[in-house]
Amino acid sequence: MLHVEATLHLGTFRLDVSFRTEHRRVVLFGPSGAGKSLTLQCVAGFAVPERGHIEIDGTVLFDSATRTNIPPWQRRVGLVLQAYTLFPHLTVAENVAYGLAPVWKGREPVRVATLLAAVGLEGYMDRMPSQLSGGQRQRVALAQALATDPRILALDEPFSAVDAPVRERLRRDLLELLDAFRVPLLFVTHDFGEAYLLGETVVILSAGRVVQVGSPEEVARHPRTATVARLVGAANVLEGEVLDSQDGWVVLRAGPLTLRTGGPALPRGARVPVCVRPEDVQILPEGPPWPRARVTRVLTRHGAATVVLSVQGLALEASVAPAPPLGASVGVRVPDGAAQVLEPDDEEGGGRP
Amino acid sequence: MRRGRLAPAVPWPLTLAGVLLLAYLATPVVFGFPGLDPSTVAGAVRQAASAGAIQTSLVTATVSTVAAVVLGVPLAYFLARSEFRGKDLVSALVYLPLVIPPVVGGVLLLAVYGPYGPVGHWLGGWGVQVTDAFPGIVLAQTFVSAPYLIVAARVAFEGVDPTLERVSYALGKPPLATFFRVALPLAWPGILAGVPLAWLRALGEFGATVMVAYHPYTLPVYLFVQFGSEGLRAALPIAVLLLVAGAGVLGAVQLVRRGATRMLP
Numbered sequence: 242m243l244h245v246e247a248t249l250h251l252g253t254f255r256l257d258v259s260f261r262t263e264h265r266r267v268v269l270f271g272p273s274g275a276g277k278s279l280t281l282q283c284v285a286g287f288a289v290p291e292r293g294h295i296e297i298d299g300t301v302l303f304d305s306a307t308r309t310n311i312p313p314w315q316r317r318v319g320l321v322l323q324a325y326t327l328f329p330h331l332t333v334a335e336n337v338a339y340g341l342a343p344v345w346k347g348r349e350p351v352r353v354a355t356l357l358a359a360v361g362l363e364g365y366m367d368r369m370p371s372q373l374s375g376g377q378r379q380r381v382a383l384a385q386a387l388a389t390d391p392r393i394l395a396l397d398e399p400f401s402a403v404d405a406p407v408r409e410r411l412r413r414d415l416l417e418l419l420d421a422f423r424v425p426l427l428f429v430t431h432d433f434g435e436a437y438l439l440g441e442t443v444v445i446l447s448a449g450r451v452v453q454v455g456s457p458e459e460v461a462r463h464p465r466t467a468t469v470a471r472l473v474g475a476a477n478v479l480e481g482e483v484l485d486s487q488d489g490w491v492v493l494r495a496g497p498l499t500l501r502t503g504g505p506a507l508p509r510g511a512r513v514p515v516c517v518r519p520e521d522v523q524i525l526p527e528g529p530p531w532p533r534a535r536v537t538r539v540l541t542r543h544g545a546a547t548v549v550l551s552v553q554g555l556a557l558e559a560s561v562a563p564a565p566p567l568g569a570s571v572g573v574r575v576p577d578g579a580a581q582v583l584e585p586d587d588e589e590g591g592g593r594p
Numbered sequence: 595m596r597r598g599r600l601a602p603a604v605p606w607p608l609t610l611a612g613v614l615l616l617a618y619l620a621t622p623v624v625f626g627f628p629g630l631d632p633s634t635v636a637g638a639v640r641q642a643a644s645a646g647a648i649q650t651s652l653v654t655a656t657v658s659t660v661a662a663v664v665l666g667v668p669l670a671y672f673l674a675r676s677e678f679r680g681k682d683l684v685s686a687l688v689y690l691p692l693v694i695p696p697v698v699g700g701v702l703l704l705a706v707y708g709p710y711g712p713v714g715h716w717l718g719g720w721g722v723q724v725t726d727a728f729p730g731i732v733l734a735q736t737f738v739s740a741p742y743l744i745v746a747a748r749v750a751f752e753g754v755d756p757t758l759e760r761v762s763y764a765l766g767k768p769p770l771a772t773f774f775r776v777a778l779p780l781a782w783p784g785i786l787a788g789v790p791l792a793w794l795r796a797l798g799e800f801g802a803t804v805m806v807a808y809h810p811y812t813l814p815v816y817l818f819v820q821f822g823s824e825g826l827r828a829a830l831p832i833a834v835l836l837l838v839a840g841a842g843v844l845g846a847v848q849l850v851r852r853g854a855t856r857m858l859p
Contacts, residue, residue: 287760313763314772320764326757330779339775340765389766 243267243393243427247283247293256280256290256449265425268440270433271472275446277429281395284427285320286313297392297425319386319424323398325378327370333357333381334366342390356384359421361414376407383415387422394419397429412438433473437461445469466586470516475581476558477522481515483507491582496555497532498573500580507582514583519547521579522559524571531572539564623837630830638831647816648835654728654812655796658735662743662792667785670747671777675756692741699737700805707733707806730807735796742795746788750781790847794840 244261256276269277282288284295286302289310295303302311302318327336337353345352357363360380370378379399386394396415400408412435419426428439436443437457445453445460453465464470467478481493481500486507493500493515500515507513525531534557538549546564550557552573565571604612642648673685691699707714707724714724724730754777762772800814808815813836821829 285760285764287763312768313760314766314768316764317766318764320761322757322761324757326755326761328758328762328776328780339762340767342766385765389764 242296242298243425244294244296245280245284247280247290247295249279249283249288249290249293251279251288254279254449256283258444258446258449258451260444260451260454262442262444262454264441266419266439266441267425267427268436268443269427269429269446270436270440270443271431271446271452273431274448276449277431277446278397280446281397281427281429284393285318285395286311286316300392317389317392319389319391319394321379321382321386321394321396321399323401325370325375325382325402327373327378327381327385329370331370332366333362333368333370333373336370336381337384337388339385340389342388344390345388352388356388357381359387359418360384374407375403376411379403379411380414383418387418387424391424393425393427395427398431400435401430401432415439433461445472447472463581464516464583466584467514467516468586470581470583475516475518477517477519478583479515479517479555479557481513481580481582483509483511483513485509493580493582497553498555498557498575500575501577502580502582503578504582514585515580516583517557517575517580519558519560521576522550522557522561523574523576524548524550524559524561524565525574527570527572531574534571534573536565536567536569536571539567626830626833630834635831635834638828639835642813642816642832642835645811645816647811647813650728650731650810651797651813654731654735655793655799657728658732658739658796659743659789659793661732661736662740662796663785663789666740666743667747667778670744670785671751671773671781673744674748674751688741688744690741691738696734696738696799696801697805698801700734700802703730703733703737703802703806724806726807726809728807728810731803731810731812734802734806735799738799738802739792739795743785743788743792746791747781747785750784750787751777753784754780787847787851790843794843797839798836 242261242263246259247256249256254274254276256279258276258280269280271277279288283290283293284297284302290303290305292305293303294301294305301307301309302316303309327333328339331339334350334353334357337356338349341349341352353366354363357365360383362377362380362384365373365377365381370381373381382399383394400411403411415426416439418424426439428436430436430439440457443455443457443460444451447468453460453469455463460469461473461475464473464475470478479495479498481495483491484494484499485492486509488506489503491502491504491507493502493513495515500517502515524534527533532552534550534552536548537551537556540547540549541564545560545562547558547560548564550559550571550573557573559573639648669688673681673688704725705711707717707730709715709718709723709725717724722729724733758776758780759772762776763769767775798814799812800818803812804815804818811819813832817829817832817836820832
């Protein structure tokens with residue numbers, strides 16, 4: 242169980258986060274400058290909130306009301322950062338043994354060997370960190386953090402400085418390590434793909450505030466606000482006008498498009514933001530009853546393409562394969578239920594006071 | 595045509611200025627000791643030794659340097675890591691002995707540690723004499739040589755990424771353990787680079803020492819005394835001795851450093 246509440250001012254930045262989850266893998270996700278790293282630093286004890294409460298599996302690490310503030314060296318938060326932070330004057334084995342938990346006293350070499358084997362670096366004991374690749378260094382850093390028998394692994398974009406193919410491998414191996422060592426995870430990333438893969442719970446931060454908490458599927462499928470919709474890849478955020486609505490369904494007009502979807506009843510004529518994922522937009526041969534659209538840009542990607550359509554002036558992105566040619570006239574359809582009614586963005590209170 | 599990577603060229607006016615200064619610096623070394631035969635130098639060394647000046651200088655310079663390391667390294671770490679109002683003032687205080695004439699330092703030390711100074715008077719009550727004694731020499735030498743060590747150590751500590759210290763905390767090591775296991779080992783080569791400088795500065799200290807402790811003679815004071823009583827001919831061999839000591843230590847440091855660089859992967 243992870244429970245974090247923290248309010249903290251740093252210069253002009255205001256952090257005001259609060260979340261609580263029973264899940265074992267928690268990802269802090271959001272754009273840079275959202276306060277993800279600062280939140281993680283609060284958990285590790287390197288940033289001290291003005292008000293707050295931080296609790297892991299029943300152990301209170303920080304509580305402003307009772308003036309509890311466990312120092313970082315007693316928190317057992319296993320930290321791995323984006324920058325390579327192995328001790329350059331120690332060998333790989335010495336780095337791993339550095340914070341070894343006292344229960345391993347007398348069995349240090351065996352435990353270090355076990356940890357290095359767990360991260361796939363059996364033969365690297367006597368190497369210096371400077372002799373390792375970026376991926377290998379982060380593997381040693383994981384073994385080093387696990388050596389302390391941590392309450393939680395707190396990883397701050399640990400793989401973002403590593404080459405892409407290695408990064409994918411490291412993510413999978415991390416999941417195996419979490420199972421093998423039965424340790425919970427707090428992971429910071431600005432990559433939603435990574436958040437989706439690693440998180441059971443995704444905490445989305447923006448401008449110093451939590452804007453949504455949920456499983457990866459939930460936040461991807463049902464983003465709460467326009468900001469979240471853009472962050473999780475629902476690139477089409479439109480303004481819709483409610484044509485008709487009763488409890489459980491809504492019909493909206495967004496420019497030339499008519500969108501039918503589920504949701505609570507809304508007053509007729511209300512203007513609300515809606516989002517449509519590019520992969521839900523269908524491209525059909527031109528002709529009634531579908532609104533006509535023109536292909537204004539084609540972005541070819543490996544395996545698929547994103548096309549930008551102009552639906553009588555309304556810009557709409559669609560992921561399709563194969564892509565229609567640039568300039569083609571096509572019909573466009575958004576299936577019933579694909580559109581998602583959003584809440585207006587939280588007023589700009591967070592982030593900058 | 596030169597091949598390989600292009601190195602920036604030094605334009606000739608700069609070269610000329612550099613050569614002029616180099617010639618001036620080299621002149622005393624090359625022409626300062628004409629007709630000085632080895633037996634004269636050996637005789638002067640024996641004489642200095644019998645006067646106790648060599649032993650006094652070696653012991654006091656070493657004690658001063660050890661004091662500068664033991665007390666200066668923590669101060670340097672403090673200056674490198676903490677932020678507080680008035681930090682610039684504290685820094686200036688550390689640099690002060692580098693910019694004031696050593697003889698001024700001697701006067702100030704006398705005012706405090708002399709028999710009529712507050713600390714000197716108190717120490718006298720305990721039977722500890724500072725002036726004209728070993729403690730006085732060490733005080734004077736530490737005053738002028740410690741800044742070299744502090745500056746070197748501070749630069750060395752500032753070169754250590756503070757993130758590494760935070761990682762050490764997260765791995766369960768409190769600040770004192772972190773200092774000894776991370777910050778100090780990583781800064782150590784830089785601190786060591788300051789040690790010979792501080793030692794040589796202590797060995798050559800004259801201005802403050804002569805004020806605080808005329809006796810027992812250190813080599814520079816002995817040189818001054820010999821010059822006063824018997825003139826340049828008597829002073830030159832001792833000057834050679836100090837010059838050789840300085841050049842020898844610097845040369846040894848270069849050799850050690852080159853060896854250390856070769857050992858790195």
